[in-house]
Amino acid sequence: MKSDRRYAFDTNALVSAALFRGSTPGEAFQHALDTGVVLLSRATFEEIDGVIAREKFDEYLPPEEHGAFTEALVEQSRFANPTEEI
Incomplete structure (x- = not known):
């Protein structure tokens, strides 16, 4: 069941999730997709x-799967427009 929870990942965590799905970042990313909304900036x-x-990275994520991952990332995430505050 999805909730109102929002999750944000840094680039390193998302790259690890893409390359190593059974890794801690991979499992955290999957949990976020299953239970809430992943926020992503352009x-x-x-x-x-x-x-x-x-x-x-081709040995971990073949080029033919690269597009599938990024496409799924776009489809399953909500783009956020972060603003700088000081």
Whole structure:
């Protein structure tokens, strides 16, 4: 059952979730998807998309799965527009 909970992940956690689904970040990300809403900024999405596309990660996430992960991330997340406050 989904709740009103909102979850935010940094780029490193999302990259780990994409590459190693059984990892602690992977399980935390799946829990967030199952129980609430994942908040994502455009900047974070663009960084994740670029990082997981690096050739050195192909053995963990083949190029043909890269698009599926980023597509699912977009579909299952809510984009937030963070503002800077000082």
